[in-house]
Amino acid sequence: MRARVFVTLKPSVFDPQGRTIAEALHSMGYGGVEDVRQGKYFELDLATTEAAQAKALASEVADKLLANPVIESYRIEIG
Amino acid sequence: MKFAVIVFPGSNCDQDAYYAVTHVLGQQAEMVWHKDASLKGADVVILPGGFAHGDYLRTGAMARFSPIMNAVRSFAESGGPTLGICNGFQVLLEAGLLPGAMLRNRGLKFRCEHVHIRVEHTDTPFTLRCAPGQLLRIPIAHGEGNYYADPQTIASLEKNRQVIFRYTDAGGVVCDEANPNGSVASIAGICNERRNIVGLMPHPERACELSLGSTDGLVILESVVSALTAV
Numbered sequence: 583m584r585a586r587v588f589v590t591l592k593p594s595v596f597d598p599q600g601r602t603i604a605e606a607l608h609s610m611g612y613g614g615v616e617d618v619r620q621g622k623y624f625e626l627d628l629a630t631t632e633a634a635q636a637k638a639l640a641s642e643v644a645d646k647l648l649a650n651p652v653i654e655s656y657r658i659e660i661g
Numbered sequence: 662m663k664f665a666v667i668v669f670p671g672s673n674c675d676q677d678a679y680y681a682v683t684h685v686l687g688q689q690a691e692m693v694w695h696k697d698a699s700l701k702g703a704d705v706v707i708l709p710g711g712f713a714h715g716d717y718l719r720t721g722a723m724a725r726f727s728p729i730m731n732a733v734r735s736f737a738e739s740g741g742p743t744l745g746i747c748n749g750f751q752v753l754l755e756a757g758l759l760p761g762a763m764l765r766n767r768g769l770k771f772r773c774e775h776v777h778i779r780v781e782h783t784d785t786p787f788t789l790r791c792a793p794g795q796l797l798r799i800p801i802a803h804g805e806g807n808y809y810a811d812p813q814t815i816a817s818l819e820k821n822r823q824v825i826f827r828y829t830d831a832g833g834v835v836c837d838e839a840n841p842n843g844s845v846a847s848i849a850g851i852c853n854e855r856r857n858i859v860g861l862m863p864h865p866e867r868a869c870e871l872s873l874g875s876t877d878g879l880v881i882l883e884s885v886v887s888a889l890t891a892v
Contacts, residue, residue: 598769647726653764
């Protein structure tokens with residue numbers, strides 16, 4: 583089973599890379615893109631076939647390694 | 662007195678730290694590989710600068726799980742003087758031995774230059790020989806030195822006098838122009854509550870001989886020698 587983990591900086595944390603990308607888009611004429619937040623995306627191939635187990639395992643590794651809870655939050659999709 | 666300099670794959674200031682401790686200070690030092698389990702009887706631990714594990718995922722994120730970190734944690738948590746320099750500071754943050762985290766520099770540039778930092782408190786083993794408010798001119802070299810912690814954590818760091826170094830201008834004034842990376846409250850270095858673990862982004866080991874343009878970093882290493890000699 584596959585888990586997809588999306589890690590982003592918390593809304594309260596300034597994202598200099600996202601800001602720079604937004605400014606680049608504005609200079610390209612995409613004024614309609616109001617803001618950009620850059621993040622990280624992980625695909626985890628898991629041995630389990632149980633969605634609940636998959637989610638629990640993905641959450642555990644996200645908590646321990648993939649995300650730093652001081653600055654980041656994450657979202658998980660299973661399947 | 663013996664220093665342990667931890668060597669991660671990707672550390673690149675380990676030799677500088679070793680040189681400063683042995684050749685300049687005249688103390689003993691041992692390089693300790695990250696897969697080792699023991700600090701070999703060291704009295705002081707230095708986590709050096711560099712790019713441990715290629716800075717993959719986040720700076721310090723992998724190094725935190727290196728086998729030697731169990732020994733570093735026990736040493737540091739039992740009060741052993743522990744210094745994290747640049748990447749070593751990032752490792753201490755990821756390991757939770759110091760509070761907060763590092764973000765990309767505000768301007769996204771890798772900043773490599775001499776900066777001024779002000780010694781805010783002298784009651785740590787690494788600032789003992791400094792004068793309160795002393796200005797040190799020391800180089801930085803980092804892309805992710807933008808120190809961040811939430812407002813409650815910053816308030817508690819200030820209250821407990823754990824902000825040990827701040828970026829200032831040449832006159833010792835904290836101002837936004839002299840903040841090279843966007844760190845909250847111009848923080849360049851902090852300590853833990855017990856005050857034995859210190860992390861800073863600037864590189865004192867690169868400022869220990871006149872030929873390097875500054876000897877201001879020496880006092881940080883001399884401080885820990887005094888701290889241990891006094892016991």
